[in-house]
Amino acid sequence: MRLPLLALLLTAFASPCLASVKITTTSLPNGTEQSSYSATIQATGGCTPYKWSITSGKLPSGVTDEASKNTTSLDLSGTPTSTATYSFTVSVTGCAGHVATASFEVVIENGTTNTVDLSWDASTSSDIVGYNVYRGPNGISWTKINSSLDASTTYTDSTVAEDTTYYYATTAVNTDGNESVKSAAVEAVIP
Secondary structure, eight states: OHHHHHHHHHHHHHSGGGSOEEEOOOOOOOEETTSOEEEEEEEEESOSSOEEEEEEEOOOTTEEEEEOTTSSEEEEEEOOOSOEEEEEEEEEEOTTSOEEEEEEEEEEEOOOOOOEEEEOOOOSOTTEEEEEEEEESSSSSOEEOOSSOBOSSEEEEOOOOTTEEEEEEEEEEETTOOBOOOOOOEEEEEO
C-alpha cells in the first residue's frame, strides 16, 4: 500500500505548478519618438496562467503593456511620445505563486531631424568680418541664435520644433564691431 502513495507524492513534486517561473527576456529594443514601438517579454516555467505587472519605474510614455492570450509573455506596444530613458521592473507570478522579476531600460530617441538651412548673399562692404543670425516667432521679436560670428554665408538651425513657424534675419558685422540693420525676414514652416 505504501508504494502507490509514494508514487502519488513523487507525481505531485514533479508537477510544473511547483516549479519556479523565470523571465527569459534579458533586454528590450530602444525606440524612436513618434514611431511605432513593439517588444515582448517572455517567461517560462511554473504553471500558467501567469500574472504580469510593472512593479517599479514606468514604460515609455505612449507605450502600454498587455499579457499575451496564453499569458506566457507581456507585450509592449504603442507610439512613444517623448524622448527619455525609461527604466522599469517587470514581475511575473505563476499560478502556484512563484514570482520572478527583471529590470529593463528602454531609450526613446528623438525622431525628428528637422533643420532649417539658411544662406544669404555676402555683404558688398570690404570690412565685414562675419554675420549674426536671428530667429523669432513673428518677424518682430528676435533672438540671436549663433554663439559667435559666422564667417560664411550659411547657417543650419537644428534646434527647431515640429509644427512651428520661425522667422529668420541676418546682420553683417564689420571690423569695428558695428552691426548692420537686419535683413528682410524669411519664414520657415516646420511640419
